[in-house]
Amino acid sequence: MGVLENKARARVFYKYLSRVYDEINPFVWNEAMRDEALDWFDVSQDDRVLDVGCGTGFATEGLLEHTDDVHGLDQSPHQLERAFAKFGKNDQVKFYRGDAERLPFDDDAFDAVWSSGSIEYWPDPVETLREFRRVAKPGGPVLVVGPDAPHTSVFGALADSIMLFYDEDEADRMFDAAGYETFEHHIQQAKPGSPRAITTLARAPE
Template sequence: MASVMLSGAESLKPIRAIAPSGIGLAGSDFPKRFSSQKALVCYTRNPRTRTIAPKCSLSSSRPVSQPRFIQHKQEAFWFYRFLSIVYDHIINPGHWTEDMRDEALEPADLYDRNMTVVDVGGGTGFTTLGIVKHVDAKNVTILDQSPHQLAKAKEKEPLKECRIIEGDAEDLPFPTDYADRYISAGSIEYWPDPQRGIREAYRVLKIGGKACIIGPVHPTFWLSRFFADMWMLFPKEEEYIEWFRKAGFKNVQIKRIGPKWYRGVRRHGLIMGCSVTGEKPYTGDSPLQLGPKVEDVKKPVNKFVFLLRLILGAIVAAYFLVIPIYMWLKDKIVPKGWPI
């Protein structure tokens, strides 16, 4: 699986450049003869440190407003009511494998088994299984709005000692300065207000604590962009960085991840495409002040509109079930060392 860490993301200043001959993408199968292509060179505050990333990592511009049929809590609730049945067996193998999970959790720095960890949007507990490799299960809380997903988590033996609760990522039921680590994987794409969710991550962490959000990346290929924007939120890398910075986090970093059979390709977007981390520098609440929530789940909804959004969202989601199969076939057909 290819992964690239962008260090010092809080001060990235991209420029166009030519990658030096012989330098390839870390962890990829690209040969040296393809490495002279144009790349994005990201400089940190230390001018001697830089990270070279593939050209396709730059996201195309997109309208501010998109349909995003499943980026609403009620649609997401019912979407997962049915998806939870096959989530671990059908969805994860194509988008969120065990090696991807372990790679994505590395920046969270889970070095102490006595850490207090909250897994927000923990769903079926697949990511939590990676967390409890490093932290005692009794110190981990799994939170999700879907009781159907959490029911699957409760069935997993390694998670029996975890605290499992229903809750809202944008209004966490934890006190300020509560946790050593905040983890959220595959959840931000369903948050109506991602900035509010990341602000909550800051609030519940102790000083020096780390937030680690693992989520999608926006496609650059036109057809994939269309389906992504119709389905749910696929943030750009720079949006993640901005949300973390505004919430008050320091030392923000992005680590790029992806299924190994993609060979580093990111143009179709990835449901799990990056791991973003940031540190809380001060105690207390986030310095960012926000108004009322974007979405009020208690407000009555038009049942016809709700059903239409749910059906359309499920239909466009099917596109991203096909993409991993398409990329897997290309990986098998195209000779190793050739771009796909």
């Protein structure tokens, strides 16, 4: 398990990263990548959508262009502070501080579930994906964006010592173990040479 796959350490990490997160994030996950993923996600204006690991609200902002009913959850109070300052004061988004592995919502509570830049910090990704399946309505889209595994053994070992990096085979294993029957993976990249994202679009079982 990587250093930041510990929830307490991740909270401390984001206490400081939150100050510069919006400036750093576009180098690895930019608007073009987000908008491409939103096209795959394909939600409608009336859909109730959960953004897990919403951070400072970068994906939340994109989701609001597609639906008026967005709910954001994050474990970091510092990230949530910044997201709330953008969208919470005028009730655009309902925000919750909570744990992705134990979502504080009823079964089938959302038409769709989105999570970008969060899976790499989950101690138990399969259990968390099961939670997404639980709160998503049958047939609803579940989209997860994470860091694609480096293709050299040296960088791979270093990456894994920090947080979860995974490839398409590992994504297949995780989504299958979590009970999803339908899913597909896309590799995204801000520009040649920059870190690659692996974006999985799944469907909650009917």
